Amino acid sequence: MTTDPFVLPRYFALAVKNLRRRMVRTVLTVAGVALAVTVAVSLGGFMLGYRGAIDKSIDMLGFQIMIMAKGCPYEAATMMLKGGTGLLYLPADIYDKVRNDTDIESITPIFVGVAAKQGSGIRDDAGEKNFLIISGIEVPSYKVMKPWMQFKKGAGYDGGRWFGDSSRGEVVLGFEAAEYEQRKVGDTFYASITPAGKTEAVMHTFKVVGVLDRTGTQDDGTVFLPIDEARGYFGRMGELTILGIKLKEFNAFKMGAFESRWLKLPEVQVVGLQQVKSTLVGLVATAQTMIAAVAVIAIIVAFIGVINTILMSVYERTSEIGIMKALGARRDSIFQLIWLETVMICLAGAVVGSALAVVGSAVVERAIKSVVNMGVSGSIVLITPAVVGWAVLGAVVLGFFAGLYPAWRAAGMRPVEAIHKGN
Amino acid sequence: MLIEGFGLKRYYQRGSETVKALDGVDIAIDAGEIVAILGPSGSGKTTLINLLSCLDAPTEGTLTVAGKSVAGLSEDELVEVRRGVLGFVFQDFSLLPTLTVTENVELPLLFLGLKAEASRTAAILEAVGLTDRAGHLPRELSGGQMQRVAIARALISGPKILVADEPTGNLDKKTGEAIIALFKKLAREEGLAILLTTHNTVFGEQADRTIVLEDGRVVWES
Numbered sequence: 001m002t003t004d005p006f007v008l009p010r011y012f013a014l015a016v017k018n019l020r021r022r023m024v025r026t027v028l029t030v031a032g033v034a035l036a037v038t039v040a041v042s043l044g045g046f047m048l049g050y051r052g053a054i055d056k057s058i059d060m061l062g063f064q065i066m067i068m069a070k071g072c073p074y075e076a077a078t079m080m081l082k083g084g085t086g087l088l089y090l091p092a093d094i095y096d097k098v099r100n101d102t103d104i105e106s107i108t109p110i111f112v113g114v115a116a117k118q119g120s121g122i123r124d125d126a127g128e129k130n131f132l133i134i135s136g137i138e139v140p141s142y143k144v145m146k147p148w149m150q151f152k153k154g155a156g157y158d159g160g161r162w163f164g165d166s167s168r169g170e171v172v173l174g175f176e177a178a179e180y181e182q183r184k185v186g187d188t189f190y191a192s193i194t195p196a197g198k199t200e201a202v203m204h205t206f207k208v209v210g211v212l213d214r215t216g217t218q219d220d221g222t223v224f225l226p227i228d229e230a231r232g233y234f235g236r237m238g239e240l241t242i243l244g245i246k247l248k249e250f251n252a253f254k255m256g257a258f259e260s261r262w263l264k265l266p267e268v269q270v271v272g273l274q275q276v277k278s279t280l281v282g283l284v285a286t287a288q289t290m291i292a293a294v295a296v297i298a299i300i301v302a303f304i305g306v307i308n309t310i311l312m313s314v315y316e317r318t319s320e321i322g323i324m325k326a327l328g329a330r331r332d333s334i335f336q337l338i339w340l341e342t343v344m345i346c347l348a349g350a351v352v353g354s355a356l357a358v359v360g361s362a363v364v365e366r367a368i369k370s371v372v373n374m375g376v377s378g379s380i381v382l383i384t385p386a387v388v389g390w391a392v393l394g395a396v397v398l399g400f401f402a403g404l405y406p407a408w409r410a411a412g413m414r415p416v417e418a419i420h421k422g423n
Numbered sequence: 424m425l426i427e428g429f430g431l432k433r434y435y436q437r438g439s440e441t442v443k444a445l446d447g448v449d450i451a452i453d454a455g456e457i458v459a460i461l462g463p464s465g466s467g468k469t470t471l472i473n474l475l476s477c478l479d480a481p482t483e484g485t486l487t488v489a490g491k492s493v494a495g496l497s498e499d500e501l502v503e504v505r506r507g508v509l510g511f512v513f514q515d516f517s518l519l520p521t522l523t524v525t526e527n528v529e530l531p532l533l534f535l536g537l538k539a540e541a542s543r544t545a546a547i548l549e550a551v552g553l554t555d556r557a558g559h560l561p562r563e564l565s566g567g568q569m570q571r572v573a574i575a576r577a578l579i580s581g582p583k584i585l586v587a588d589e590p591t592g593n594l595d596k597k598t599g600e601a602i603i604a605l606f607k608k609l610a611r612e613e614g615l616a617i618l619l620t621t622h623n624t625v626f627g628e629q630a631d632r633t634i635v636l637e638d639g640r641v642v643w644e645s
Contacts, residue, residue: 004538014533017521323517326478328506328580329534331499414498416479419513 011333015340022313026345029309033349033395034356036298041357041383041391042364043291049365049382054280058273060217062145063108063244065255066271067098067262087112089239092231094268098243103258105248106144111136111227112241113234116192116201132177132191135222136230136240139165145244150213156184160210165226171206176220178211185211191223195235204233302349303402310342310406321410322418335411342403343396350395354388424487425584425616426452426475431484433470433639444470446639447484454583457610457617459630467639468620469588475618476509476586477501489583506535510577514589516569518561518576524548525557528575535580544579551575551605567598574605578613585609587619591626603629 004010019026069088095109113134139162143149151160152175163170171189173181183189187208192201206225214220231237247254259270314321321334357364365381433445445467452458452475460468473479474486477493480501486493489508493501510531518527528547529539548554551571561569570590577585587606591599603626609615610631619630627633635643 002538003536004532007533007536010533014522017519021521319517320519323511323513324530324534325502326476326505326511327531327534327576328502330502330506333534414479416473419478419517 011337011340012344015337015344018313018317018337019341019344022316025309025312029305029345030349030352032302032305033346033398034353036295036302037350037353037391037395038356038360039291039295039298040394041354041387042361042381043288043295044387044390045357045361045381045383046291046364046368047288048384048387050284050380051281052382053380054277057217058277060146060148060215060219061244061273063106063246064250064273065245065247065258066273067094067243067245067268068241068271070267070269087114087241089236089241090243090268092238092240094265095240095243097265098245098262101258101261103247103249103254104245106141106246108141108145108244109138109227109240110142110242110244111230111234111236111239113193113230113236115223116194133218133222134191134193134225134230134233135219136225136227138227139163145246146215146219149215149219152178152211152213156186157211158185160185160212163209163224163226165228167226168229169204169206170209170226172210172212172224173208174212174220174222174224175214177223178208180221183208183211185209189223193233195233197235202233299398303398306342306345306399306402307405309345310338310403311409313341314338314406314410317410318413318418318421321413322415322421325413325415325418331411334413335407338407338410339400339403342406343399346395346399346402347392350392353395354383354391357391358383358388424451424453426450426486426488426618428475428481428486429484431471431474431481431486433467433474433479434482443639445474445481448636448639448641450475450634450641452584452616452618454616455610455614456632457606457619457630458632458634459627460618460620460634460636461622461624461627462636462642463622466636468636470639471636472586472588472618472620476511476584477504507580508583510580510582510585512570512573512577512585512587512590514592516561516566516573516593518569518572520561523558523560524553524564524572524575527561527572528579531576531580537580547575547578550578550609565598566594567601570594570598570602571605574602574609578609582615584616584618587617589620589622591621591623599623599626 067090069090071088092109095107098104099107113136114131115134116131143162151157160172162172173183173189178184181189185208189206189208190203191206192203194201212219225233227240228237231239247258255272259272262268262270324334361381361383365379368380428448428450431445431448431450432443435442435444448467448471450471460471462468470479474481475488477488477496478501480496481494484494488504491504493504496504519530522530525544525548528544532539545554545557548557551574553568553571553575556564556568556572561572564572570593574585574590585606590606591602594602606617606619607629610617621627633643633645634641
C-alpha cells in the first residue's frame with residue numbers, strides 16, 4: 001500500500017457526509033451564518049456604495065466650491081444634490097464681484113427654483129413627485145463645468161441643442177424629467193410657477209429643444225432654462241442661488257485663501273464640496289453604526305450557533321470518534337475532520353449569504369431609500385468582489401475559531417471512554 | 424510472540440472504592456492463533472482486550488505488542504502502536520451509517536494516510552463474501568453482513584492482530600458460526616492472531632486456546 005498525497009479531499013468528502021446526516025440542523029446553522037454574512041455584506045456594500053454615490057454626485061456637480069446665501073451650508077448643499085424647497089438667494093452682483101478672482105479657473109451662476117409639475121399645485125412640503133426643479137443656467141459657463149453632458153440620441157431625440165441666452169420659451173430636460181413627463185424634442189412642456197411675493201401660480205408653456213443623456217446625478221431630474229428667463233418667471237430678477245466655482249489649483253491652502261477673501265461679503269458663505277462630502281457621509285454614520293451593531297450581534301449569534309451545532313454533532317458521534325481512533329485516527333485527524341466540518345458550514349453560509357446580499361442589494365437599496373432620502377443619485381449599495389471576498393474570509397475565520405473548541409474536545413477523547421460513553 | 428503480557432492489572436477508582444477490573448493476568452498470543460476470552464459480565468474480558476489492543480494502558484504489569492512495550496504509554500503513543508498493527512471488530516459493528524460498504528472498509532486507510540486501492544478492497548470484500556454489497560449503506564445490510572463489513576474494515580490495513588469484542592453477540596447462531604469460520608480461515612491463511620471475547624462457550628471451544636476470566640483473574644486456560 002502506498003501513501004496518499006491527496007488525503008484532504010477524502011477528509012472533505014467524509015465531512016460532507018457527516019454534515020448531511022443531520023440535514024435540517026446543518027441547513028439551519030448555515031442559514032444563521034448566511035444571515036450574518038448577508039447583513040455584513042449589505043452593510044459593507046452600503047458603506048462603499050454610499051461613499052461612492054456621494055463622491056460621484058458631488059464630483060458631477062462639476063465644481064469644487066459653492067458660494068451661496070448664508071444659512072445652513074449642508075442643507076443648501078444637500079438641496080443642490082437632491083432638490084427641495086426653501087431656497088435662499090444671493091444678489092446677482094456677487095457674480096460680478098467674484099468672477100474676476102485670479103484663482104478661479106471657471107465660474108457659473110445657477111438659479112434654482114421649484115415649480116409644480118403639470119396639473120399639481122405648488123406645496124412647500126410636497127413630496128418630490130409633486131414638484132420639479134428648474135435650473136436657470138448660463139449655458140457657456142455651465143458646459144465648461146460639466147463637459148460630460150450630452151444630448152440624448154435616437155428617434156424623437158435627435159437634433160437636441162441648448163437654448164440661446166436670449167431665447168424664450170425653450171427648455172432642456174434632464175433624462176429622468178423627460179421620461180417622467182414623457183417628452184421628446186419638439187414637444188410642449190408645461191410648468192406652474194408661483195412668482196416671489198405672489199400666491200397664484202402662473203402656467204408657462206415651453207418647447208423642449210433638447211433632452212440630456214443620463215448622468216446619474218440630480219441633473220437627470222432637472223428642467224433647464226436660460227438663467228434670466230428663469231429669474232423672470234420666479235420674480236427674482238437680480239438674484240441667483242449659487243455660484244459654482246472651479247479653482248485653477250485646488251488644495252487646502254488655496255481653498256482657505258479663497259474662502260477668507262470672499263467671506264468678507266456679509267451675505268455669502270463659501271462651501272467646499274470636500275467638506276460637504278464628509279458631512280453627508282457623517283449624516284449616515286449613525287445609521288451605519290446601528291446596522292454594524294446588528295451585524296455584530298448576528299455574527300456573534302451565528303458563531304455561538306455554529307459552536308453549538310458542532311458540539312452537538314461531536315456529542316452524538318462520541319462512539320464513532322472512539323471507533324475512528326481505534327481504527328488508527330490520530331488526534332490531529334479527528335481535529336482536522338471536525339474543524340473541516342465547521343469551516344464548511346461557515347463557508348457555505350458565506351456563499352449563500354453573499355449571494356443573498358448581491359441578489360437582495362436592490363431590495364435593500366429600495367428599503368433604505370424609502371426610509372430616508374440619501375441626498376445622492378445612483379446606487380448607494382455597491383457590493384464588489386472585494387466586499388464579498390472579505391465576508392467569505394471573515395466567515396472562514398469565524399469557522400476557524402468556532403471549530404477550535406469542539407474539534408479540540410473530539411480530538412482529546414480517549415477511545416475506550418468514547419466507545420463506552422457512546423454505547 | 425505478537426502479544427505478551429505479565430502481571431497485567433487495571434484498577435479504576437470509583438469514589439473511594441478501587442475497582443480491580445483486571446488483577447494480575449499473564450497472557451501470550453502468537454501469530455496465526457485464535458484465542459477466545461470467556462467469562463461472565465464484569466469478569467474483565469473487555470478490560471483485558473482493551474489493554475491487549477492498546478486502547479487502554481495497564482495500571483501495573485508489562486505488555487509487549489508487536490515487539491513494542493506499551494506499559495505507561497500515553498494515548499498519543501498508544502495510537503502509534505495500534506496503527507497498521509491492530510484491526511478491530513466490535514459487537515455492534517460500529518459502521519459509519521453515511522458511508523457505503525466500500526467507504527467503511529477503506530476508512531482506516533484515510534487515517535493511516537494510505538491510498539485506497541480498488542483491487543485490494545475488492546479482494547477483501549470477496550474474502551468476506553460481500554462483493555455484491557459494495558455500494559450499499561449499512562442500513563441496507565443484515566447483521567451478519569454488517570459484521571462482515573466490520574471484519575473487512577479491520578483487515579484492510581493488513582494488521583497482524585485482529586481484536587474482536589463479542590463479534591457474534593448480536594448475531595444468530597448460524598451467522599455467528601459463519602463469522603467464526605471466517606476467523607479460522609483468516610488465521611490459517613493470513614497468519615493473523617485473533618483475539619476475541621465471547622459469552623458463547625461453543626464458539627469458545629472452536630478457538631485454538633480459551634481463557635476464562637472471573638473477577639479480573641484467569642480461572643481456567645485451555
